[in-house]
Amino acid sequence: MDRASIIERLERIVGPGGVFHRPADLLVYEYDGSVDGAVETARPTAVVLPTTAEQVAEVVRLAAAEGLPVVPRGAGTGLSGGAVAQSGGIIIALTRMNRILEIDREDRVALVEPGVINLELTEAVQPDGYFFAPDPSSQRACTIGGNVAENSGGPHCLKYGVTTNHILGLEVVLPDGRIVWVGGRTAGQPGYDLTGALVGSEGMLGIVTKALVRLTPLPEAVTVMLADFPDIDSASHAVSRIIGAGIIPAALEMMDNLTIQAVEPAYHAGYPMDAGAVLLIEVDGIAEDVAATAAEVRELCIEVGAREVRVASEKAERELLWKGRKMALAAMGRLAPNYYLHDTVVPRTKLPATLRRVGEIGNEFGLRIANVFHAGDGNLHPLMLFDRHKKGDVERILLASKELIKYCVEVGGSLSGEHGIGTEKRGYMTLVFTAEDLAAMAGLKNSFDPRGLFNPEKVFPKGYVCGEVRALRLQAMAQKHGIYAF
Amino acid sequence: MCPSAVVTPQTPTEVAEALADAAERGLGVAPVGGGTALALGNPPERLDVALSLERLTGILAYEPTDLTLSVAAGSRFADVQAVLAEHGQTLPIDVPEPERATIGGLIATALAGPRRYGLGTLRDLLIGISVAHPTGAVSKAGGMVVKNVSGFDLMRLYHGSLGTLAVIVSANFKVMPLPRFESTIQASYATLSGALAAADRVRGSRVRPAALEVAQTDGRWLLAARIEGREETVRLLARECSDLLAAEATTLDAGDSAAWWAGYIKEESLARHERGVTVRLGTVSKRLGEVLTRATELATEHELPLEAIHVSPGLGAALLKIGGEADEATVARFHQWRESLLGLTDYLTVMRAPVEFKRGIDVWGKPPATLDVMRALKQEFDPTRVLNPGRFAGGI
Structure with a gap:
C-alpha cells in the first residue's frame, strides 16, 4: 500500500482529525525530551491519535499487515529517545486517551487511560487522601502510559517504590492486534507475571490502553530538612549513615555547589550559597513518628559534619525547600544554554568515589558538571553543561559520557535508574550484559513480538535484531546437542 | 511421581x-x-x-x-x-x-x-x-x-x-x-462478617499494620494485626488499633508477637500435612466475605470438613484446609465443591493435595486469559519442555 492509502486507512480508523502526516505536523514527533545530537531523530510515516483501545488495535493490525513499525508515545518527555520512530512507521500517540475511568476508594485503585498526566491523577485523588506515588520530575507533563513503559521513578520512589510497584494490571494491545488484560484487582493470580514483564519494556512488547494503578494514602505528617555540608564527601557519608541506621526517608536528594549557584539566585529557596553540597531530606508518616525520625536524621547529619540542618514542617516552608530541587534543571539555563543529563546508578557506598570521578571527568574534558540527584538510591543525575552551537561541544559531551558510564558500571552500577535505555544508551548495553543476558531478554521480546515491529531499534545494541539473536541461540543449541526445536 | x-x-x-x-x-x-x-x-x-x-x-x-x-x-x-x-x-x-x-x-x-x-x-x-x-x-x-x-x-x-x-x-x-519493635493486637468475633468489618476499620485507619489476618479458631473468628516500627509509635498505634476493634483486645509485644506469627505462618506450610487438601482462593477485597460464606456453606453441603481458614482481608485472599481421606467419594465431592466456586472467585488454586484429588483437573483453576502469550514465553525459554512440563497454570 502506498503512503497516501495508508494515511487514508488511518483516517478511516480514527477520523480525519486524528492523523498527522504533513512534514510540519510531524516535526515535533521527530524528537522527544532527550538531547538533540545525543539521540538520532527520525520522521515517522504518520502520527495517529486514537481515542479507544479498539482504534489502537485496528492501527496495529493495519501496520502489521503492511509490515510497518509501530511506536507508542505519550507526552514525549522521555530522555532516552524511546518515543522516536527510528525506523519510521506509525507513531501511536496516546494523549487523547486521557480519561480517569474509575477511582475505587475502598480498594485503593484507579483505572486510567494511558494518556492521563501523572500529576493530574494525584490531583484527582488527593481530596480523598491518596496519591499516585511515582513522581518523575516531568510529572506535570508525562503520562501514566509513558511511566509504565519506562518504569519511571522520581524522588519519592526511595520509600514508595518505582512504577512497577504500583501497577496492578494493564489492558494492552499486542503486536498481533489483540486486546488483552494482564494482572488485575486480585493479586496472586496463577500464571506468569506479564504485568511485571511489561512495565519498563519501553513499548517493545505491547501498547498500554488502560492501567489499573495502586493509590497510596497520603502521609499524615511531612517534614523536610535541608542539611548544609562543607563538601560532597560529607554529604555522601550522611546518606550512607541515614540509610545504614535503618531509616528510609520519603526522599533523600543531593545538590552540589554548582547546582546551588544556578538555583538559589533564581528561586530563593534558602540554599546556602557557600555549601559544598546540600541534602534535601523528607520524612513522612504519622505525626508522632515523623518528629522522632526527623530528630534522628538531624543528629546523624550533624555527626558527619553538617554545618546546619534546617527543619521545615509547615507546608509553605517545605514547598520552598523543594522548589529549588524541582526547578534545578530549569535553572541550568543560567549557567549554560544546554545540558546533557545522565541517569546512572551506583551502590550508595560508592557515591563519594563516583562523585569525585565525575569531577575529574569534568576537568579532563573541560566541562562544567552540576550534580542534582536521588542520593538515597544512588541514582546520579550529572548535568554536563554545554553549548550546542559551539563546535565540538556535543562530541566532547559524548566522550565524557562514555567515561562516566564506564566508571559507574565498573563500580557495580547500572546504565539507567529511571530514564530508560531507548536509543540513547543501547550502545552501552554490552558494558553490563553478555550476549547470553541479551538473548534471554530477546526471548521475552520474541514471545510477544516475533516480527519485531513494536518500537524497533531500542534497548538492544545495534546488530542485535531479536529474531537473529533467537535464531543464533537455537542454532547454537542445535549444534551443541544435536536437537532441533522447530 | x-x-x-x-x-x-x-x-x-x-x-x-x-x-x-x-x-x-x-x-x-x-x-x-x-x-x-x-x-x-x-x-x-x-x-x-x-x-x-x-x-x-x-x-x-x-x-x-x-x-x-x-x-x-x-x-x-x-x-x-x-x-x-x-x-x-x-x-x-x-x-x-x-x-x-x-x-x-x-x-x-x-x-x-x-x-x-x-x-x-x-x-x-x-x-x-x-x-x-x-x-x-x-x-x-x-x-x-x-x-x-x-x-x-x-x-x-x-x-x-x-x-x-x-x-x-x-x-x-x-x-x-x-523493625525496631512489634506488637500484635488480637480480638475474637462470633461471626466472619464481624471480624471482616473490624478489619475494614483497621484498613481505613492510620494504623497500617504489616499484616492483618482473620482466622477461624474453635468456631470463632480471630483477628490479628501486626504493627511494626519505632517502639513508642507501635505502642501508640496498638492502642488506636484496639479501640477500632469493638471487642475485647489483647496485645502481644516483641518476642511474643513474633512467636505467635511464626506459629500462624507454620500452619500455612505445604510440606507438613500428610492428609487433606489446601486451597487458596482470591477475589476483590469487597467480595471476600460473600465468597467465603458461600465456600463454607458449600463445604457443609458437600460434607467436606474445613479444618482451618486463614483470611487476608486486605489482599482479597484466603487459605482453606479441608480434611478427609482420599477416597473416591470425597474426591468427587471436593471436585464438585471446587467447580461451583470457580465461577465465584478470581482464582482458586489447589495448593496441596494427595494426587487422587489432582486427577482430571488443572490445580490452578481456570486457565489464564493470556495463556497463549504464556505458552509463547515457554516456547521461547524452554522449547523442548524440559522444565517442569505441565506443572504450571494451563498445563504450561
Missing part, C-alpha cells in the same frame, strides 16, 4: 550443563530447593531428573550500608536471615519452613505470607537474578543497585514462574532494616 535420577550441581555452569544434557535426552527436570513446595502444581507430564540446588549455597555479596544482598539460590532462608540479622536487617517475608525453604524456591513459587499486605513480596525486593537455561547458558538480568531500568525486567518474569522458564541460580535483593 518419582524421578529416576537426582543431580546436585555445584556451580551455575553445572546447572546449565545438566539442563542442556536433559534437553538433549528429552528428559523432564524438576528443580528442587528445600522441597517444601513439591506439592504445588499439576503432576508433571514427565519427571526424570530432580535437579537439586542444595549445593549452590552462600552469600555472594552483602553490603549492609547499601542494603543489598546477593545470594546463591540453594541457600536456606533461615541461614540468610541469620546473616542479615547480625546487621539489623531482614528480608521481610513470611516463610513457613525457613530452615528448609531456599531463596530460589521462594522466588520460583512466589509464595507469600501475611505481611504481603503491608510489606509486599520478594517481587518488590528483587533487584537482580541469574538463571540457567536449557540451552546450557547462564544469563543475568538487573544488577546490584536498588533502582534500575537497564534492560527488560526478567526478575519479575521469573518470579512465580515455578521453574518452568529457567532455573534460578542466584538472586540479588534490596533488604530492609529490621
Whole structure:
C-alpha cells in the first residue's frame, strides 16, 4: 500500500482529525525530551491519535499487515529517545486517551487511560487522601502510559517504590492486534507475571490502553530538612549513615555547589550559597513518628559534619525547600544554554568515589558538571553543561559520557535508574550484559513480538535484531546437542 | 511421581550443563530447593531428573550500608536471615519452613505470607537474578543497585514462574532494616462478617499494620494485626488499633508477637500435612466475605470438613484446609465443591493435595486469559519442555 492509502486507512480508523502526516505536523514527533545530537531523530510515516483501545488495535493490525513499525508515545518527555520512530512507521500517540475511568476508594485503585498526566491523577485523588506515588520530575507533563513503559521513578520512589510497584494490571494491545488484560484487582493470580514483564519494556512488547494503578494514602505528617555540608564527601557519608541506621526517608536528594549557584539566585529557596553540597531530606508518616525520625536524621547529619540542618514542617516552608530541587534543571539555563543529563546508578557506598570521578571527568574534558540527584538510591543525575552551537561541544559531551558510564558500571552500577535505555544508551548495553543476558531478554521480546515491529531499534545494541539473536541461540543449541526445536 | 535420577550441581555452569544434557535426552527436570513446595502444581507430564540446588549455597555479596544482598539460590532462608540479622536487617517475608525453604524456591513459587499486605513480596525486593537455561547458558538480568531500568525486567518474569522458564541460580535483593519493635493486637468475633468489618476499620485507619489476618479458631473468628516500627509509635498505634476493634483486645509485644506469627505462618506450610487438601482462593477485597460464606456453606453441603481458614482481608485472599481421606467419594465431592466456586472467585488454586484429588483437573483453576502469550514465553525459554512440563497454570 502506498503512503497516501495508508494515511487514508488511518483516517478511516480514527477520523480525519486524528492523523498527522504533513512534514510540519510531524516535526515535533521527530524528537522527544532527550538531547538533540545525543539521540538520532527520525520522521515517522504518520502520527495517529486514537481515542479507544479498539482504534489502537485496528492501527496495529493495519501496520502489521503492511509490515510497518509501530511506536507508542505519550507526552514525549522521555530522555532516552524511546518515543522516536527510528525506523519510521506509525507513531501511536496516546494523549487523547486521557480519561480517569474509575477511582475505587475502598480498594485503593484507579483505572486510567494511558494518556492521563501523572500529576493530574494525584490531583484527582488527593481530596480523598491518596496519591499516585511515582513522581518523575516531568510529572506535570508525562503520562501514566509513558511511566509504565519506562518504569519511571522520581524522588519519592526511595520509600514508595518505582512504577512497577504500583501497577496492578494493564489492558494492552499486542503486536498481533489483540486486546488483552494482564494482572488485575486480585493479586496472586496463577500464571506468569506479564504485568511485571511489561512495565519498563519501553513499548517493545505491547501498547498500554488502560492501567489499573495502586493509590497510596497520603502521609499524615511531612517534614523536610535541608542539611548544609562543607563538601560532597560529607554529604555522601550522611546518606550512607541515614540509610545504614535503618531509616528510609520519603526522599533523600543531593545538590552540589554548582547546582546551588544556578538555583538559589533564581528561586530563593534558602540554599546556602557557600555549601559544598546540600541534602534535601523528607520524612513522612504519622505525626508522632515523623518528629522522632526527623530528630534522628538531624543528629546523624550533624555527626558527619553538617554545618546546619534546617527543619521545615509547615507546608509553605517545605514547598520552598523543594522548589529549588524541582526547578534545578530549569535553572541550568543560567549557567549554560544546554545540558546533557545522565541517569546512572551506583551502590550508595560508592557515591563519594563516583562523585569525585565525575569531577575529574569534568576537568579532563573541560566541562562544567552540576550534580542534582536521588542520593538515597544512588541514582546520579550529572548535568554536563554545554553549548550546542559551539563546535565540538556535543562530541566532547559524548566522550565524557562514555567515561562516566564506564566508571559507574565498573563500580557495580547500572546504565539507567529511571530514564530508560531507548536509543540513547543501547550502545552501552554490552558494558553490563553478555550476549547470553541479551538473548534471554530477546526471548521475552520474541514471545510477544516475533516480527519485531513494536518500537524497533531500542534497548538492544545495534546488530542485535531479536529474531537473529533467537535464531543464533537455537542454532547454537542445535549444534551443541544435536536437537532441533522447530 | 518419582524421578529416576537426582543431580546436585555445584556451580551455575553445572546447572546449565545438566539442563542442556536433559534437553538433549528429552528428559523432564524438576528443580528442587528445600522441597517444601513439591506439592504445588499439576503432576508433571514427565519427571526424570530432580535437579537439586542444595549445593549452590552462600552469600555472594552483602553490603549492609547499601542494603543489598546477593545470594546463591540453594541457600536456606533461615541461614540468610541469620546473616542479615547480625546487621539489623531482614528480608521481610513470611516463610513457613525457613530452615528448609531456599531463596530460589521462594522466588520460583512466589509464595507469600501475611505481611504481603503491608510489606509486599520478594517481587518488590528483587533487584537482580541469574538463571540457567536449557540451552546450557547462564544469563543475568538487573544488577546490584536498588533502582534500575537497564534492560527488560526478567526478575519479575521469573518470579512465580515455578521453574518452568529457567532455573534460578542466584538472586540479588534490596533488604530492609529490621523493625525496631512489634506488637500484635488480637480480638475474637462470633461471626466472619464481624471480624471482616473490624478489619475494614483497621484498613481505613492510620494504623497500617504489616499484616492483618482473620482466622477461624474453635468456631470463632480471630483477628490479628501486626504493627511494626519505632517502639513508642507501635505502642501508640496498638492502642488506636484496639479501640477500632469493638471487642475485647489483647496485645502481644516483641518476642511474643513474633512467636505467635511464626506459629500462624507454620500452619500455612505445604510440606507438613500428610492428609487433606489446601486451597487458596482470591477475589476483590469487597467480595471476600460473600465468597467465603458461600465456600463454607458449600463445604457443609458437600460434607467436606474445613479444618482451618486463614483470611487476608486486605489482599482479597484466603487459605482453606479441608480434611478427609482420599477416597473416591470425597474426591468427587471436593471436585464438585471446587467447580461451583470457580465461577465465584478470581482464582482458586489447589495448593496441596494427595494426587487422587489432582486427577482430571488443572490445580490452578481456570486457565489464564493470556495463556497463549504464556505458552509463547515457554516456547521461547524452554522449547523442548524440559522444565517442569505441565506443572504450571494451563498445563504450561
